[in-house]
Amino acid sequence: xxxxxxxxxxxxxxxxxxxxxxxTLEKTCEVETAQSGAEGLEILEKNIPDLILxxxxxxxxxxxxxxxxxxxxxxxxxxxxxxTSSDEPQTEVHALxxxxxxxxxxxxxxxxxxQRVNRIIAYNRLNNDLVNxxxxxxxxxxxxxxxxxxxxxxTLAYVIDAKDSYTNGHSLRVAKYSREIAKRAGKSDxxxxxxxxxxLLHDVGKIGIPDEILNKEGRLTDEEFNTIKAHTVIGDGxxxxxxxxxxxxxxxxxxxxxxxxxxxxxxxxxxxxxEEARIIAVVDAxxxxxxxxxxxxxxxxxxxxxxxxxxxxxxxxxxxxxxxxEMIDEDVDYKMNGVSDKPExxxxxxxx
Numbered sequence: 001x002x003x004x005x006x007x008x009x010x011x012x013x014x015x016x017x018x019x020x021x022x023x024t025l026e027k028t029c030e031v032e033t034a035q036s037g038a039e040g041l042e043i044l045e046k047n048i049p050d051l052i053l054x055x056x057x058x059x060x061x062x063x064x065x066x067x068x069x070x071x072x073x074x075x076x077x078x079x080x081x082x083x084t085s086s087d088e089p090q091t092e093v094h095a096l097x098x099x100x101x102x103x104x105x106x107x108x109x110x111x112x113x114x115q116r117v118n119r120i121i122a123y124n125r126l127n128n129d130l131v132n133x134x135x136x137x138x139x140x141x142x143x144x145x146x147x148x149x150x151x152x153x154x155t156l157a158y159v160i161d162a163k164d165s166y167t168n169g170h171s172l173r174v175a176k177y178s179r180e181i182a183k184r185a186g187k188s189d190x191x192x193x194x195x196x197x198x199x200l201l202h203d204v205g206k207i208g209i210p211d212e213i214l215n216k217e218g219r220l221t222d223e224e225f226n227t228i229k230a231h232t233v234i235g236d237g238x239x240x241x242x243x244x245x246x247x248x249x250x251x252x253x254x255x256x257x258x259x260x261x262x263x264x265x266x267x268x269x270x271x272x273x274x275e276e277a278r279i280i281a282v283v284d285a286x287x288x289x290x291x292x293x294x295x296x297x298x299x300x301x302x303x304x305x306x307x308x309x310x311x312x313x314x315x316x317x318x319x320x321x322x323x324x325x326e327m328i329d330e331d332v333d334y335k336m337n338g339v340s341d342k343p344e345x346x347x348x349x350x351x352x
Contacts, residue, residue, distance in 0.1 A: 005028065005029050005030040006028070006029045006030070006050045006051070006118075006121045007029065007030045007031075007032070007047070007048075007049040007050050007051075008025055008029045008030070008031050008032070008049055008050065008051050008052070008053060008117060008121075009031075009032050009033075009034065009040060009043060009044070009047075009049040009051075009052045009053070010022065010025075010031060010032070010033045010034070010052075010053040011033075011034045011035075011036075011037060011039075011040035011052065011053070011054050011055060011058075011063075011066065012033075012035070012053075012054075012055040012058070012083060013035055013036060013055060013057075013058040013059060014055075015035065017055070017083070017106065018033040018035065020108075020110070021033070021053060021108075021113065023110075024110040024113055024114055025113070025114060025117060028114070028118065029117065032047065032049070036058060036059075036060065036061065037058055037060065037061030037062070037063070037065065037066035038060070038061060040052075040054075040066060041066065041069060041070075044070065044073075044074075048074070048077070048078065049078060050078075050079075050121045050124070050125070051078065051079050051080075051081065051101075051117060051120060051121050051124070052070065052078055052079070052080045052081070053081050053083055053104070053113075053117070054066060054067060054080050054081070054082055054083060055082075055083045055084065056082055056083070056084040056091065056095065057084060057085070063082060063083075063084075063095075064094070064095075064098065067080055067082075067098060067099075067100070068098075071098075071099060076099070079101035079120050079121070079124045080099075080100050080101060081100065081101055081102045081103070081104055081116065081117070081120060082095040082100050082102075082103050082104070083104050083105075083106055083108070084103070084105065084106060085105065085106040085107075101120050101124070102116055102120055104116060150197075153197055153200050153201060154172065154200060156200075156201065156204065157171035157172060157175070157200040157201060157203075157204075158171075158172075160201075160203050160204055160206055160207060161203070170203070170287055170288075170291065171199065171200050171201070171202065171203055172200065173287050173337070174199040174200075174202060174280060174283050174284055174287055175195075175196045175197070175198075175199030175200040176196070176199070177199070177283040177286065177287065177324075177327070177336075178195045178196065178198070178199040178276075178279050178280050178283045179192045179193075179195055179196040179199070180327065181279050181282075181283065181320055181323045181324065181327075182195045182279060184323050184326070184327075185279075185319065185320065185323060194245075194247065194248075194276070195251070195276045195279060195280070197245065197248060198247070198248055198250070198251030198252075198276050198280060199251065199280055199283065201235070201239060201248065201251070201252060202235070202251045202252050202255045202280050202284065203231065203235065203252070204234075204235045204238050204239060204252055205230070205231030205232060205233065205234030205235025205236070205237075205238065205252055206231045206234075206235075207234070207238070208230070208231065208234040209227060209228060209230070209231050209234075210227070213227055213228060214228075229256070229264050229265065232252060232253050232254070232255070232256055232264065232265050233253065233265050235249070235252030235253065236249045236250075236252050236253035238252070239252050247274070247276065250274040250276060250277055251274075251276050251277055251280050253265065253266075253277070254266070254268065254273055254274055254277035254281075255277050255280040255281050255284050256281065256284075257273045257277060257278075257281065258281075258314065258315050258316075259273070259278070259313060259314060259315060259316055259317055259318075260313075260314045260315070263281075263315075273317075275317075278316075278317035278320055279317075279320045281315075281316060281317070282308065282311075282316045282317065282320050282321050282324045283324065285307075285308070285311070285315070285316070286304065286308065286324055286328075287337065289303075289304045289307065290304055290336075290337035291337065298337070301328065301331070301334045304328065305325060305328045305329070308321055308324055308325055308328070309321075309325060
């Protein structure tokens with residue numbers, strides 16, 4: 001901040017060196033001094049400087065040990081310049097190899113010390129600013145990519161639902177209900193976002209099902225129903241190549257498995273069924289019962305609740321089915337499925 005002095009901590013066991021360093025630097029810097037490594041580390045707990053001048057040869061705790069502790073706690077945040085009267089080249093090599101920003105021999109020349117200190121602080125501040133800017137740009141681009149991915153997935157879900165005239169908005173509702181169940185089950189924010197995306201794309205395999213079967217008036221023949229069932233395998237084949245979204249294909253493949261093992265396509269049972277698919281399964285059934293179909297209208301809420309309860313432990317995972325029942329009981333005006341009453345344009349706006 002403009003007007004504020006840079007902060008320098010000088011650690012040296014010789015008082016004369018501390019005095020000289022402070023006198024040299026105090027015109028441009030705020031200087032604190034410590035006569036031992038332990039004292040210097042104590043000061044660091046209270047006040048983080050912009051730079052540390054650190055003597056190497058000190059009793060009890062030498063400069064390398066102090067430096068190691070500083071690096072362990074603060075990483076590269078604080079630049080360190082070693083001070084030493086040693087004429088041995090390997091000492092300088094060791095200091096620089098440990099990550100020191102510079103090396104000043106004693107007795108030091110005041111003008112040289114001041115110049116180096118100012119240069120290193122300025123360089124470190126510039127470097128930190130650049131790192132921060134890069135991190136900000138990366139975060140912004142990541143956010144843009146995530147928003148774009150979300151928009152593409154919602155648009156794709158809309159396109160999928162548009163193939164079936166009786167399921168307008170179905171995928172968006174399944175995504176929302178699934179996320180709500182995950183939230184109530186105590187799942188993490190990342191889990192909630194993942195299952196929301198799974199819900200959006202759980203029916204993506206319907207892209208491969210002929211429109212005349214999806215939109216057939218009346219009940220399906222056994223052959224037609226087997227064709228419909230293939231959407232789970234088709235969806236899995238489409239989504240399993242999305243390596244940036246791990247597990248996304250599991251919702252598509254397994255949302256028609258049953259807890260008792262009588263579902264499809266793999267006849268998985270109980271906890272063999274991926275957890276996200278167990279959540280989507282009960283939500284998918286709820287939305288099917290609360291939406292118009294070619295062969296019937298929306299079921300009364302009491303009938304929907306009854307069928308969910310009857311399916312606990314057979315069709316549905318007990319934990320997630322009970323949460324679904326709680327949500328039904330809270331929906332006293334039977335409005336939770338109200339998205340289905342919106343015009344197509346409203347659904348599309350919400351999807352995008």
